[in-house]
Amino acid sequence: MSLTFDDLLLRARALVPGGRRALLGIAGSPGAGKTTLAEHLVRELNGSGEPWVAHVPMDGFHLADVELDRLGRRDRKGAPDTFDAAGYAALLRRLREETDGEEIVYAPGFERVLEQPLAGAIAVPPTARLVVTEGNYLLLETGAWARVRPQLDEVWFCAMDEEERVNRLVSRHERFGKSHAEAVAWVMRTDQRNADLVATTRERADLVVRQSALPAPLG
Ligand SMILES: Nc1ncnc2c1ncn2[C@@H]1O[C@H](COP(=O)(O)OP(=O)(O)OP(=O)(O)O)[C@@H](O)[C@H]1O
Ligand SMILES: [Mg+2]
Numbered sequence: 001m002s003l004t005f006d007d008l009l010l011r012a013r014a015l016v017p018g019g020r021r022a023l024l025g026i027a028g029s030p031g032a033g034k035t036t037l038a039e040h041l042v043r044e045l046n047g048s049g050e051p052w053v054a055h056v057p058m059d060g061f062h063l064a065d066v067e068l069d070r071l072g073r074r075d076r077k078g079a080p081d082t083f084d085a086a087g088y089a090a091l092l093r094r095l096r097e098e099t100d101g102e103e104i105v106y107a108p109g110f111e112r113v114l115e116q117p118l119a120g121a122i123a124v125p126p127t128a129r130l131v132v133t134e135g136n137y138l139l140l141e142t143g144a145w146a147r148v149r150p151q152l153d154e155v156w157f158c159a160m161d162e163e164e165r166v167n168r169l170v171s172r173h174e175r176f177g178k179s180h181a182e183a184v185a186w187v188m189r190t191d192q193r194n195a196d197l198v199a200t201t202r203e204r205a206d207l208v209v210r211q212s213a214l215p216a217p218l219g
Pocket of ligand 1: 035
């Protein structure tokens with residue numbers, strides 16, 4: 001029998017025994033539904049009470065355009081070397097270690113209209129017992145990405161039907177201002193290469209979440 005969203009909620013809850021903070025990673029190709037899954041988990045687990053689950057996307061570690069221009073990598077935005085992987089791994093380590101103080105740990109967000117990272121956008125209070133982090137490259141073993149997996153208790157992999165994934169990605173690029181032709185070209189040229197790389201990391205996941213368990217986006 002395949003997993004349901006309720007099974008996923010139970011499994012996420014079980015990661016947090018006693019007072020310790022747990023970190024759950026969600027990996028998957030561009031457009032596979034990682035953010036949607038994370039948002040649903042966080043919303044359902046937090047319920048209407050005091051929030052105890054935080055959402056920290058890997059997306060906040062995109063390098064800014066000014067740095068991508070300096071590196072000559074602007075046209076490859078989204079590839080593994082266009083992120084601050086070492087910074088991401090270091091933040092995850094802080095989230096794992098700094099749990100008994102009073103301090104908020106701030107994480108950067110990603111602004112989808114500007115397509116730029118935004119420092120200090122996400123506050124993780126010391127009371128957060130579960131941190132859900134999600135992105136393409138959580139299971140990569142090259143360079144600084146290799147330091148990410150050891151900071152996480154479990155990593156789940158979002159597996160989406162390829163045709164559906166590509167269609168959703170194209171419509172999202174259109175929603176954020178690209179023409180249909182530009183969106184298709186970007187998805188085929190840039191996103192697909194990254195998607196192929198991410199697909200090779202699937203076997204390292206603790207759990208593969210199939211499309212049937214993925215909820216629809218929050219309205
Ligand atoms: N069940 C669903 N039905 C229809 N559309 C969906 C569903 N789940 C997600 N989507 C849409 O598919 C697109 C990709 O979903 P989402 O942003 O969650 O993926 P992602 O893996 O986080 O992508 P990225 O790697 O680009 O950050 C979004 O536009 C989202 O609204
Ligand atoms: Mg996302």
